[in-house]
Amino acid sequence: MNPLFNYTLKLADDTLIFGQRLGELCGQGPYLEEDIALTNIALDYLGQSNNFYKYAAQIQDLGKTEDDLAFLRLEKEYLNCQLSELPNGDYANTILKVYFFSVYQKILYQELMKSSDEQLSAIAEKSLKEVKYHYTHTSTWIKMFAGGTEESKIRVKNAVENLWEYTGGMFAETPGEEDLAKLEIVPDGKHIHEVWTKTVTEDFKNFGIEIPESDFMQKGSRTGYHTEYFGFILCELQFMQRTYPNCAW
Numbered sequence: 001m002n003p004l005f006n007y008t009l010k011l012a013d014d015t016l017i018f019g020q021r022l023g024e025l026c027g028q029g030p031y032l033e034e035d036i037a038l039t040n041i042a043l044d045y046l047g048q049s050n051n052f053y054k055y056a057a058q059i060q061d062l063g064k065t066e067d068d069l070a071f072l073r074l075e076k077e078y079l080n081c082q083l084s085e086l087p088n089g090d091y092a093n094t095i096l097k098v099y100f101f102s103v104y105q106k107i108l109y110q111e112l113m114k115s116s117d118e119q120l121s122a123i124a125e126k127s128l129k130e131v132k133y134h135y136t137h138t139s140t141w142i143k144m145f146a147g148g149t150e151e152s153k154i155r156v157k158n159a160v161e162n163l164w165e166y167t168g169g170m171f172a173e174t175p176g177e178e179d180l181a182k183l184e185i186v187p188d189g190k191h192i193h194e195v196w197t198k199t200v201t202e203d204f205k206n207f208g209i210e211i212p213e214s215d216f217m218q219k220g221s222r223t224g225y226h227t228e229y230f231g232f233i234l235c236e237l238q239f240m241q242r243t244y245p246n247c248a249w
Contacts, residue, residue, distance in 0.1 A: 014170075
């Protein structure tokens with residue numbers, strides 16, 4: 001398999017599954033303004049995935065479209081990080097999950113803009129504008145949770161405990177990714193992880209939140225192995241295309 005295809009696909013899969021999961025909250029936000037904000041973030045993710053899938057289809061060059069890649073693959077063929085699959089949970093859990101991902105994306109896209117691949121660089125530049133808003137929005141909420149009532153402090157603490165072991169999966173690499181990094185086509189994943197850890201550590205110190213002591217991380221991201229939640233997402237995501245093949249909107 002083409003390493004560049006795999007890499008582009010993992011970025012597309014991340015944002016597709018994150019967008020699908022976050023879209024479940026449309027109409028269910030704690031109040032109207034935040035409901036709209038979360039829905040807009042979900043739409044940003046889906047827009048990013050569309051751009052990455054289009055480019056992945058060009059790289060693959062098998063006559064497939066972005067819709068084919070998004071909706072008509074088997075479960076084991078999706079390369080998203082497992083963090084994206086997890087249930088939304090309560091509001092603190094939802095916001096923290098998007099926060100972790102927005103820090104990752106912000107660093108990733110800043111580095112990816114330097115890519116020698118013009119397509120990847122252009123998608124990253126466009127997406128970075130959106131991700132900066134996601135980071136500002138979620139980090140503001142996490143700070144309020146951590147400095148709020150006893151209830152909000154407990155909920156954000158529980159969210160950290162629920163999600164932390166899945167954060168390492170964002171930095172798992174696809175086959176051939178190291179070679180792409182040496183060619184300066186993609187950023188070095190280890191560097192992205194180091195900057196992410198430093199950023200989150202500094203933010204958590206500012207928020208008054210403790211970083212978990214355990215360094216245990218769930219395995220399987222980027223390999224086609226998924227959590228028990230993924231099959232349910234995929235059934236809903238693929239229903240229309242599989243029930244009405246080749247339907248046009």
